[in-house]
Structures are given as structure tokens and as C-alpha cells.
Amino acid sequence: MVKYARFMAVYLFSLATLTGILLGGAWMWLGFVVIYGVMILGDESLGDYYEEPAYRHPRLLNSLLYFALPALFVLGVAMAWMAGSGDLFGFGAWAQASFGLDLFARREATAPLHWLGAILSAGITFAALGTNIGHELTHRTTDRGAMVAGRWLLAITFDAEFSIEHVYGHHRRLATSADPASARRGEHFYSYLLRSVFGQTKSAFELERNRLQTLGHGTWSLHNRYLRGWLMSALIVAAFGVAAGPKGVVIFVLAALAGRSVLEAVNYFEHYGLVRDPGQPVEPRHSWNSNKRLSNVMLFNLARHSHHHAEGDAQFWQLRAYRDAPTLPYGYLTCMLLVFLLPGWYRNRMTPLLLEWDRRFATTSERRLAAEANRASGVPALQLAAQGR
Amino acid sequence: MLRDLFRRREPEAARVSVEPFGWEFDVAPGQTILQAALAQGLPWPSRCRVGSCTTCRCRLLEGDVRALTDTSYVLSREQLQQRYVLACQSQPKGSVRVHLDRMKATLAADVPSQPAAAVD
Numbered sequence: 001m002v003k004y005a006r007f008m009a010v011y012l013f014s015l016a017t018l019t020g021i022l023l024g025g026a027w028m029w030l031g032f033v034v035i036y037g038v039m040i041l042g043d044e045s046l047g048d049y050y051e052e053p054a055y056r057h058p059r060l061l062n063s064l065l066y067f068a069l070p071a072l073f074v075l076g077v078a079m080a081w082m083a084g085s086g087d088l089f090g091f092g093a094w095a096q097a098s099f100g101l102d103l104f105a106r107r108e109a110t111a112p113l114h115w116l117g118a119i120l121s122a123g124i125t126f127a128a129l130g131t132n133i134g135h136e137l138t139h140r141t142t143d144r145g146a147m148v149a150g151r152w153l154l155a156i157t158f159d160a161e162f163s164i165e166h167v168y169g170h171h172r173r174l175a176t177s178a179d180p181a182s183a184r185r186g187e188h189f190y191s192y193l194l195r196s197v198f199g200q201t202k203s204a205f206e207l208e209r210n211r212l213q214t215l216g217h218g219t220w221s222l223h224n225r226y227l228r229g230w231l232m233s234a235l236i237v238a239a240f241g242v243a244a245g246p247k248g249v250v251i252f253v254l255a256a257l258a259g260r261s262v263l264e265a266v267n268y269f270e271h272y273g274l275v276r277d278p279g280q281p282v283e284p285r286h287s288w289n290s291n292k293r294l295s296n297v298m299l300f301n302l303a304r305h306s307h308h309h310a311e312g313d314a315q316f317w318q319l320r321a322y323r324d325a326p327t328l329p330y331g332y333l334t335c336m337l338l339v340f341l342l343p344g345w346y347r348n349r350m351t352p353l354l355l356e357w358d359r360r361f362a363t364t365s366e367r368r369l370a371a372e373a374n375r376a377s378g379v380p381a382l383q384l385a386a387q388g389r
Numbered sequence: 390m391l392r393d394l395f396r397r398r399e400p401e402a403a404r405v406s407v408e409p410f411g412w413e414f415d416v417a418p419g420q421t422i423l424q425a426a427l428a429q430g431l432p433w434p435s436r437c438r439v440g441s442c443t444t445c446r447c448r449l450l451e452g453d454v455r456a457l458t459d460t461s462y463v464l465s466r467e468q469l470q471q472r473y474v475l476a477c478q479s480q481p482k483g484s485v486r487v488h489l490d491r492m493k494a495t496l497a498a499d500v501p502s503q504p505a506a507a508v509d
Contacts (some may be wrong), residue, residue: 128396141440142478168462207462214466281436297470312439 003053006297010128013298014068014071017121021078022095022108027115031121034130036333042294042333049293049320065136065300068129068153076240076252076265079122082107083251084244115251120338123258125209129261130156132299136316138163151229154237157259160229161204169203171246171312175276185273185354189343193264255377265339269328269346270305273354273377275362275369284325285361286312292331295381303332325359351381358385390442403481405429408450416481421457422447423476432493438477454483467469 004016013035020030075276079180081088081103092103128154137143137150151160172237174178180199183192208226209219217223233256240252269288276286284306288298295303301318305313306325328335329349360369394449402415405422416425426433436444440458449472457478461491464473 139439164462167439168441171437171439209457212460214461214464214469216466281442312437312441 003051003055004057004060004208007061007300007337010132010298010300011067011071013123014075014125014129017125018075018078020121021075021082021118022101022103022106024103024110026117028110029117029121031125034119035121035124036337037293039331039333040337041104041300043292043334046293047293048321049296050291050323052320055317058315058317062249062315063275065133068133069149071131072126072153072156073119075122075125076236077243079118079251079255080111080240080243080248082118083240083248088243119251119255119258122255124262126156126255126259127262128299129335131259132156133160134159134162135166135302136300138311140169143174149326151217152188152232154382155229155232157263158233159260159263160232161208161226162227164207164225165200165204167312168207169200171282173278173307174282174309175271175274178278181271182266182274183272184377185275185373186347186379186380187272187352188347189339191263192268195259196264196267197260218382257329259341260298262336265301265336266332269335270349272347273373274326274357275366275373277365277369280363280365282309284322285357288328289322289325289327290328290331291323293374295332299332303328326353326361347379348381351379354382355385404484405481406484406486407447408486410489411491418480420480421477421488422454422479422481422485426476432492433476433489434478434493440475440478445477446473447476447490448488450472450488451488453482454479454485455482 004136013031017031018032020027020034023030036266077091078087079194081091086106095101095103096345134153135147138154140146140150147163151163154160154162170179170181175183176180180203183196184191188196191255205226208224212221212223213217215223220227220316222228237249237252239249244251271287274286274288276282287305289306290303292303302308302316303320304319304321306322307319330338335346353369358374360365362370371386374382377383393402398431399421402481404413405416405425406413411494412426412429412431414425414429414431423433423435423438427435431446434444437440440460442462443463446468454474456474457480458475460475461469463475476487
């Protein structure tokens with residue numbers, strides 16, 4: 001039973017975010033503190049996760065993914081209630097009657113600095129439930145229901161187009177200079193962030209435009225999934241506007257952008273500095289893998305990234321640990337915090353790992369590409385290694 | 390006779406023949422052409438197996454297939470008009486005949502230093 005139930009961990013973390021936001025005041029930091037605190041300490045102390053159990057009831061695991069929709073809806077209502085002024089859905093009166101919780105007073109006692117905590121807590125929760133599960137679902141291009149649910153989950157962070165770019169762009173161009181979502185050697189996180197966000201949206205638009213041209217449809221029509229994705233996000237923003245006014249819109253948009261930046265931090269460290277000959281297939285060596293227990297359990301095995309890219313149609317419960325793949329120095333949330341707060345330090349931390357990658361994993365043509373990337377990296381230790389050849 | 394009429398029909402395997410190599414094999418219900426070909430040990434070229442790299446593409450000469458994914462992201466208009474399909478995303482509807490442009494041995498894809506142009 002444990003092997004199924006452990007994947008509910010992410011919902012427990014989300015409950016911390018929800019509870020914190022409803023308690024108001026300094027409690028609004030609860031989700032952020034609990035998620036980062038437990039994940040970072042947990043990944044450091046609970047070690048690795050190599051189990052690859054057979055599941056007799058994959059449907060059970062599958063249904064866990066879809067809980068993200070109601071969970072995020074409830075979180076959205078809570079955010080809108082606390083940001084607004086009325087009593088949305090009679091929620092305040094109900095909380096008072098059921099739990100004796102005076103949400104009206106809690107709301108009064110909430111200052112802008114508290115809201116910053118709510119935004120960061122909601123951001124990481126949007127990324128974990130929305131983006132991560134949306135990613136898993138939109139890989140199932142054969143399953144219409146999964147695609148619709150996944151695109152709505154992604155639309156929360158203004159990224160329904162991820163369902164186009166990620167599958168038909170990123171997975172094909174992985175670890176080549178043509179991929180906006182593969183971080184280059186020496187690239188600073190914040191310059192990567194801009195290149196990646198704008199590069200991916202441009203790529204998604206072009207992929208969609210080419211598809212419509214192939215089918216003989218116009219670009220500016222409702223056939224356009226790129227435009228429909230933005231429409232979905234606009235509807236969510238509008239719902240916040242109706243429910244909680246301009247303040248609700250500002251808070252939601254900031255939380256969505258926080259969630260999106262979490263995705264980009266993950267994109268950054270998942271492939272940082274790795275190179276591939278565009279003519280060769282994607283192999284496990286083209287992703288940074290992590291077998292940290294909590295990172296995997298919390299994120300539906302996303303950290304088993306080497307297998308994910310080598311076999312894009314595998315479901316999360318089929319992903320294997322790949323002990324010999326290139327491995328991240330820390331768990332996901334630790335890497336993320338370092339990338340956000342100490343991007344230069346993280347880049348230096350990865351330098352010896354990249355040099356080891358060149359020696360241990362690269363093919364002949366990849367060594368050539370790696371040497372070029374080292375020369376262009378601006379990182380002295382990498383440039384020195386390139387000269388040594 | 391009556392028993393035959395009322396018996397639930399078992400889904401049947403579909404026969405696939407591949408030009409110009411003369412390969413013939415059955416595709417079980419729910420299986421894709423590529424899965425069946427690889428299970429036979431045939432050197433069908435493939436890479437991503439999720440309908441994005443187009444390495445496994447082949448041209449339909451006869452019959453029809455059910456496409457699991459939207460191949461319009463990855464195949465050109467000309468290719469669609471010429472009835473190209475992706476073997477990894479195609480379940481045959483009845484017997485089909487397809488044309489495969491190259492087999493894996495002629496791709497030389499396994500030599501690490503091979504430039505991309507030689508593959509596509």
C-alpha cells in the first residue's frame with residue numbers, strides 16, 4: 001500500500017500551503033517553509049530511492065494525478081477569498097460555523113509581506129501540482145482527457161503551450177544549441193530564464209503555425225492550440241478578477257510567475273551544460289538525473305529524468321532509477337534554491353561534474369561539441385580544459 | 390452458423406507487408422506497426438518511439454491506419470499528401486501495405502561521429 005500512498009506526499013505539502021494562506025498573517029509563509037524545509041532536509045537525510053516495484057493497479061496511481069485539478073481549484077478559491085473583500089461562495093461563514101475560524105479577522109491581519117509568503121508558497125505549489133502533473137499528462141498525446149486536464153494545469157502558470165513545445169520541441173532538440181530549454185555551459189540562470197521563456201513561447205508558436213499550415217488551416221483561428229492556451233490562462237486571470245478584484249489579479253499573476261520560474265529553474269539544472277550531436281538519439285547521459293527519495297516521491301518520479309528523456313512515453317510509475325546516469329549533486333529543491341539564490345556558485349559547483357561528464361559519458365563527436373561549449377562558456381576552469389586538448 | 394453470428398468476434402491481428410523488402414508480419418490489436426516489427430526482430434529504423442522524431446516514417450500504399458498522435462506537428466504537408474505515417478503511432482485497420490524508404494542497416498546511425506545530414 002505504501003508504494004501507492006507515498007505519491008500522495010505532494011498533496012500533503014499542498015495542504016500546508018492551503019492552511020497557511022487561510023490562517024493569514026505570518027502563517028502565509030507556512031507552505032514555502034514546510035515545502036523547502038522538509039524537502040531539503042529530507043533529501044539530505046533520507047538518501048536514495050532505487051525501488052522499481054511492479055504495480056498491479058496502475059489506475060490507482062493514474063487517478064492520483066487528477067486530484068491536482070480540484071486541489072488547485074480549492075487553493076485558488078482560498079487565495080481569492082483572502083485577497084478579496086466579500087464572502088466568496090459563503091466560505092467565510094462556513095469556516096466560522098464549522099471550525100470556529102474567523103477568516104474575516106485573519107484577512108484583516110494580513111500585510112503585504114505576508115502576501116509575499118503566500119505568493120512563494122502558491123508558486124511552488126502551482127509548479128508541483130500544476131506544471132509537474134501537467135507535464136506528465138500532456139506527454140500522453142494519445143489520451144484526449146489527459147491532454148485537456150494537463151493543459152488546464154499548465155495554463156495556471158501561463159504555459160499551456162508547454163504541451164506543444166516540450167513534446168515536439170524540447171524532447172527532439174534536447175541538449176543541442178537549438179533548444180531554448182537546455183541551459184548552455186557557463187550560462188547564468190537569470191539570462192537563461194529570459195532566453196528560455198521567450199525562446200519556448202516562440203518555438204511553440206512556430207510549431208503550431210507549421211502544424212496549421214500543414215493541415216491547411218489559418219494561423220489566427222480557434223484551431224490554434226497556442227492561442228487557445230493563452231485564452232485558457234486569460235480565463236483564469238479573469239476569474240480571479242471577478243472573485244477578488246484587481247488585488248486578486250495581481251496576487252494570482254505574481255504566484256503564477258513564481259510557479260513558472262520554478263519550472264525554469266528545474267529546466268536549467270536538468271540539462272545544464274550537457275551536449276548532444278543532433279544526429280544522434282537522446283540517451284540517458286543527456287539529462288542530469290537524481291535518485292533522491294523525496295524529490296522523486298514528491299514529483300511523481302520526475303527526478304528520474306534520464307529515463308524520462310530516453311523513453312518519453314513511459315508513465316511515471318514505469319520510470320527506472322538509472323544508477324549510472326549523470327547525477328545532480330543535490331535533490332531538486334536544494335538545487336532550485338541554489339539556482340535562485342546563488343546562481344554563480346551553482347554554476348561553479350557543476351564545473352567538475354561537466355568535466356567528468358566529458359571524460360566518462362561523451363562520444364567522440366560530443367567531446368568535440370563539449371570542447372566548443374567549454375571555450376564559449378566564459379568559465380575559466382572549462383576554458384582551461386578545452387585548451388588542454 | 391447461428392453460433393458464429395452471435396459469438397463475440399475476437400479482434401483479429403492485421404497483416405502488414407513492407408515494400409521494398411518483402412517483409413510480412415502480423416500486428417496484434419492494440420499494437421503499433423513499429424512494436425510488431427521490432428518484436429519480429431526487423432531492422433525498422435526508430436529513435437524516439439513517441440511520434441516526434443519521424444525516423445520510423447513509412448508510406449501507406451494500401452489500407453488505412455489509426456494514428457495515435459497528431460502527426461501534423463512533425464510531418465510536412467507533402468508527406469501527409471503522400472500518405473506518410475509514423476510506424477510508432479500507427480495501428481493498422483485491417484491489412485496494410487507500406488513502403489519503407491530505408492532500413493536501419495542503411496542508416497549508419499550507430500556511428501557516433503556521423504553528421505546529422507547523413508541520417509535525415
